[in-house]
Amino acid sequence: MPPERTAVRRARLRIALITAAVITLLVTAVGWVCDTVMTRAQNAQVWRELRFGAAVGDLTRPPVCTWLFADGVPQLANAPAGFPLAGDVGQVRRTGRAVERTLHRDGTVYLVRTQPRAGGLVVQAVFDMRYQLADRTHLWSALGAAEVVGLLASVGAGALLGRVSVTPLAEALARQRRFVTDASHELRTPITQAYTRVQVLSRQAAAQKLPDGHREGLDRLTGSLGRLGEVLDDLLLSASLMAGPARQSDHRPLDLAALARSVAAEESETLDGRVTLLVDVPPQPVPVNGVESALRRAVGELLSNAARHTPPGGRIEMTLGRADGTVTLTVCDTGRGFSPAEAERLFERFHRGGDDGRYGLGLALLREVVTRHGGTVTASSRPGHGARFTIRLPACGPPLTPGPPHQATAGRT
Numbered sequence: 001m002p003p004e005r006t007a008v009r010r011a012r013l014r015i016a017l018i019t020a021a022v023i024t025l026l027v028t029a030v031g032w033v034c035d036t037v038m039t040r041a042q043n044a045q046v047w048r049e050l051r052f053g054a055a056v057g058d059l060t061r062p063p064v065c066t067w068l069f070a071d072g073v074p075q076l077a078n079a080p081a082g083f084p085l086a087g088d089v090g091q092v093r094r095t096g097r098a099v100e101r102t103l104h105r106d107g108t109v110y111l112v113r114t115q116p117r118a119g120g121l122v123v124q125a126v127f128d129m130r131y132q133l134a135d136r137t138h139l140w141s142a143l144g145a146a147e148v149v150g151l152l153a154s155v156g157a158g159a160l161l162g163r164v165s166v167t168p169l170a171e172a173l174a175r176q177r178r179f180v181t182d183a184s185h186e187l188r189t190p191i192t193q194a195y196t197r198v199q200v201l202s203r204q205a206a207a208q209k210l211p212d213g214h215r216e217g218l219d220r221l222t223g224s225l226g227r228l229g230e231v232l233d234d235l236l237l238s239a240s241l242m243a244g245p246a247r248q249s250d251h252r253p254l255d256l257a258a259l260a261r262s263v264a265a266e267e268s269e270t271l272d273g274r275v276t277l278l279v280d281v282p283p284q285p286v287p288v289n290g291v292e293s294a295l296r297r298a299v300g301e302l303l304s305n306a307a308r309h310t311p312p313g314g315r316i317e318m319t320l321g322r323a324d325g326t327v328t329l330t331v332c333d334t335g336r337g338f339s340p341a342e343a344e345r346l347f348e349r350f351h352r353g354g355d356d357g358r359y360g361l362g363l364a365l366l367r368e369v370v371t372r373h374g375g376t377v378t379a380s381s382r383p384g385h386g387a388r389f390t391i392r393l394p395a396c397g398p399p400l401t402p403g404p405p406h407q408a409t410a411g412r413t
């Protein structure tokens with residue numbers, strides 16, 4: 001699936017989740033406020049009625065859900081069991097002061113007030129809150145229904161907002177990616193032709209002993225056109241990587257050992273004897289699943305970076321091995337290295353670490369390539385002690401056959 005469609009799906013999901021969370025929070029907050037206000041109002045009213053009933057109410061005909069207990073007054077047939085509370089009656093007799101309490105019993109809540117009445121009588125008024133509790137349950141059921149409707153609405157809102165606001169953005173991104181691919185592709189051919197022509201001119205200039213200034217100018221032009229070509233390759237690679245899993249169909253089993261040897265051979269030609277390149281790659285195939293052009297570019301990027309950062313007389317070592325289903329390719333050099341804190345930032349786009357005239361794209365693309373191949377790449381170094389880059393990729397096929405004794409191919413340039 002192209003990344004734009006993935007982004008739209010993610011955005012829809014995110015909008016739906018955020019809306020659902022907001023609705024849930026709102027419903028919970030509204031429910032809590034309603035429940036608190038309702039409970040307080042109900043309790044205040046019941047206590048008022050109990051005080052009135054206990055003080056002056058008709059002991060033989062109490063209001064609904066209320067029972068009035070007092071010595072010498074016959075109990076009603078529907079009076080709840082366990083009342084009157086003898087402890088409270090005794091306490092009121094002793095102290096002469098009213099006592100109030102809330103009791104949770106028999107699946108309901110009772111509010112109980114015991115107080116003295118004129119004539120030395122102690123009255124206990126009991127109120128059964130079951131209808132008030134039922135009202136609160138209804139309130140929460142209604143809020144639950146509102147929550148379900150709200151959650152359905154959030155799914156709808158996610159889909160609608162995703163379509164209205166995110167889809168045009170995704171289309172713009174897709175158009176931008178297509179533009180980058182088309183423009184890079186169209187520019188690639190004329191730049192390659194210009195590069196070839198300027199190389200020929202440069203050689204002719206050397207042969208015809210043109211003035212130094214002309215030759216240097218042509219050399220610089222060759223270098224600039226070469227780099228421009230590399231940038232276009234990077235842009236094309238980046239755009240094709242962004243096309244996502246559709247391109248995964250391009251993955252094929254390939255021999256990383258052969259690939260590494262061939263890239264090293266190409267790179268050693270450009271080293272021009274300045275630096276020693278040691279290649280330690282097993283003679284037997286090291287199969288991985290991947291896109292050959294992309295992996296070739298990734299390995300080449302490590303070698304060309306190492307070559308650029310290693311001073312004359314230095315050494316670059318490339319090793320390849322396979323263990324526990326993982327293929328590991330390492331490139332170390334004896335260059336200036338970088339600080340450990342910088343290691344992770346090297347893989348950010350346009351991070352150039354002070355290298356003028358470069359674009360800072362190589363390692364970022366390398367990481368994209370390796371990640372798309374299900375692998376990892378790490379960098380480590382100490383300033384002044386060289387750099388080490390390690391690519392790990394999942395191996396494919398059977399483990400290496402023990403074959404002939406392992407031999408390092410040391411290419412010295």
Ligand SMILES: Nc1ncnc2c1ncn2[C@@H]1O[C@H](COP(=O)(O)OP(=O)(O)OP(=O)(O)O)[C@@H](O)[C@H]1O
Pocket residue numbers: 301305306309333335336337338346347351352353354355358359360361362363364386387
């Ligand atoms: N072997 C190395 N030794 C020391 N520093 C390195 C090494 N490889 C990369 N770096 C640092 O990492 C930075 C980023 O590297 P990257 O390959 O992404 O960009 P670049 O080589 O500067 O430009 P580009 O690859 O786009 O032409 C480099 O500018 C450099 O500072």
Ligand SMILES: [Mg+2]
Pocket residue numbers: 301305361362363
């Ligand atoms: Mg680079």
